[in-house]
Amino acid sequence: MESANKIRVLVVDNNPVLVDGLNFLINSTRRMAATIPSRREQTLNDMLERLGPDVLVADPEVLDTKLKDCGLDFDTLKDRVKVLAYCDCRDLRCGQFYLGRGYGGVVTKAVASPKLLRAIQSIHAGDMVIDETVLAATDRNMEPPETDQRKLSLKEELVLRHVALGKAMKEIAAENQLSAKTVETYKYRATKKLDLRSRSDIVSYAMSVGWLQH
Template identity: 25%
Template structure:
């Protein structure tokens, strides 16, 4: 059973999510919050598998919430649900722990697909999000991301990359997830192939 938690500032969205998931045999809605602080308090006292959160919250934004959750509860999966189409926010959500990003106009079928994909360790992006990430994916790589991409291609593990660049393994993992999101690939093998095909290795 997937224990799900919602975070959104709008009561209608929260009610709508509950209605969409009603009858799903393997999902239980463990709770909901309208701000990040309530969410953080709840997950400290209850077992949660996956949090579905908006980017824009009244106290802290979704990026900071993702970062805080991953520090305190690294096993919890995070999935962004938003109407925001800003690539900056999308990539920051992924870099700080979200395993996917979907739009609020998603239907029940897409919502279930996203939840199951993320719960099972994958990443999920709504089609429009994949398009947004793909439009300028070559141009949004930072110097650090290019360094990490090259080290990944050389076969280095996260701890090995962390040691070479004098950063933490968690930071390397965040960059790796961000690269998968930006380059719109699903795993390391596809990441390396894309980097080689598009001459992205430094």
């Protein structure tokens, strides 16, 4: 695959060892390429203008600082590039907080490499991703809305929960000893029952009924 057709990924973090490691990981794939700033790219705006990334993998606190330094706001940023929140494991803000801000997905720095790479590809494709390792400090006062959750069979709910976590159909099938066709059937039935039309709808529903809380 030509480099021009690869997903261009920019890692934003203050830890140079972590950045180098992620860049190496990203460049080891056939579908992605790390965009590495030179000394001339001093600000985030410089990086965006000269490197043209498709996806940012960013520590949210570091990203907020860099946005402030160059006078950008997050709403402007997310109109230019997809952003994956790459959170410290001690971050107690819930995944819903980041998705509400406009991040395309949320994972922690403890996530396994294959899942991180899948998350990057998923948000580039327009899906929302929240990994099950995300530590959530949920709002205990929030009452979940009434839902049609009781309409789902146990298998339909199981599959939909996995889909909300960003897992692929083959992965769900392997983990639950089902065929990929059966998993697709359960997903189809569940989304029809709940009138969910996209991955974003599924993630929003999962958060509203507490499936993504820890």
